[in-house]
Amino acid sequence: MALVNQTQGQAAITASAPRQNWLARVPGVWWAAIVVLLALPLVANNFWLFQIMGWTFILGMIGVSLMFLAGYGGMVSLLQMTVAGVAGYMVAILGPSGVTSISLGLSWWVVLPAAFLIAALFATVCGALAVRTEGIYTIMITLAIAAAFFYFARQNYSVFNGYSGFNLVLPPKFFGVNWREAVPFYYLSLGCAALCYCAAVYISRSPFGLALQGVRDNPRRMAALGYNVTAHRIAAYALTSVFASVGGILLVWQNAQIAPGTVGIPSAIDVLVVAVVGGLRRPIGPFIGAFIYVILQVFSPDILSSFGFSTERFKLVIGLGFLAVVLFSPDGVLGLWDRWRAGRAQATDPLTGAPK
């Protein structure tokens, strides 16, 4: 820039934040979490690994796709479960399944890229429709698309096999491993979740991610800085479809089946609940939300029956939990955690660091 004295500018850069090994900046809580997650198969039984943790990671990834759109882009989309479902359906339709009359039985290296691509295309087209609206209308239009896809999949028998969907959709045997066994599936879903999480964190500080946050804060100014705001919003739908697709494909492999119920309205709302309960501010939020959701979903029948209620009322427990979080912490469990840490930081003397 010709505007400023060169040397001054350079002094400013060298004075700021000395370059540090990025490993040293990972906080202790994270190291503990990494060790616990990696060592979990040593102590946990297959039910915990496959059902609870596997489902948590899957829901978390679909939740991250919503968190990225809503938290960074300001677009609350109820479409993410549908995008995941499209990827899942594609795996069942293009790859092998129990419905041999429809499934093409192609090999995985065709099926997986095709599933991602078709889901991305679907998300882009739907995104192009949704970005023309703001706020509550975005929720409405994405809900409408999700509902339309659900009914279409249920009524179409030639491609989606209608009400019964597809069964026996098994993961390919990479490296001779049966990925549907508890421990391999645990590590597979953990690895995918970690990748999605890291990608979301990394991209949030990239030009695209920053610009998306700019669009969220002030779209008009973004246009006045040279950005095509509409194109950025649509691109966000395309990008987040990748996170949702990974979740969708793993979901099909975990259940070994996919049916219209997988992409129904309740599932779409569950993703919203997961992301909001966890917190929309950072990508870790949806994983926390997913864990809470899965624990409640799995154990609330036991809790209910011990209080003498019908076990079918487990949604009531989840609903009450959702209400409590939204009432007491509008920014989710993540917000509670942030406030607790801020409170603890203030509890020490600012000069000596000694507790007051």
Add this chain to the structure above:
Amino acid sequence: MNAPLEGLAGANDGNALELRGVTKMFGALAAISDITISVKPGERRAVLGSNGAGKTTLFNCITGDFPATSGFIRFFGEDVTAFPPYERIRRGLRRTYQISSLFAGLSVIDNVYLACRGVSRNRFSLLRPRRDDALVHAAEMLVEAVRLTAVKDRLVGELAYGQQRQLEIALALSGAPRFILFDEPAAGLSPTERRDLVGILTSLPSHIGYIIIEHDMDVALRVVESVTMMHNGRVFKQGRPDEIENDPEVQELYLGGGHD
């Protein structure tokens, strides 16, 4: 250079900005009507006028925030009338807003970095910038230029009002601006901050022209070489600052006889 202002149609060659017959209707109300102005490259001009004279609407039509209802706008000879705002910005037009229009959830340096990135390539890049990235460097220097280095990692929502105004200017200086529209940059600033602002405006490279909307005559008339006076959405007078200041009609209409 007190070149006489032609403001006439026909002289479209060599103008940085040329408006001919620009009208903006809001329903049946004409916010501005039949505005014809031309500004040379590097020329600095003030637009004066009472509240509701159509000054900000004029800016909105030039940047495309509100497209003009009729008339045409040329930017360095290119007809940009039908262009969306971002296309005009990419051609070197910049603006600031009367009410600071920033990204409250991002840090100061990220705000400026976004502004630098917006007028360059790779806006959709998923790769983080390296520390020696040219645009990161440019952003750091702009932050320095508007004296915000000490707060560069703070969230913009936490900045003091005057600092937000300075940041507003930094965003407009990003990339390679050829022409800038300043919408009341001095509004709400302290006397010291006003002096800093005049310093920033007068030290801009001479090839960068601008139009400034400013109620404070001490600021406005010190940093421009020509003045356009607007009234009720029309151009009322054009001339040199001293001509406008001493014009009896202008004094009657706008200065009210007793400005300090």
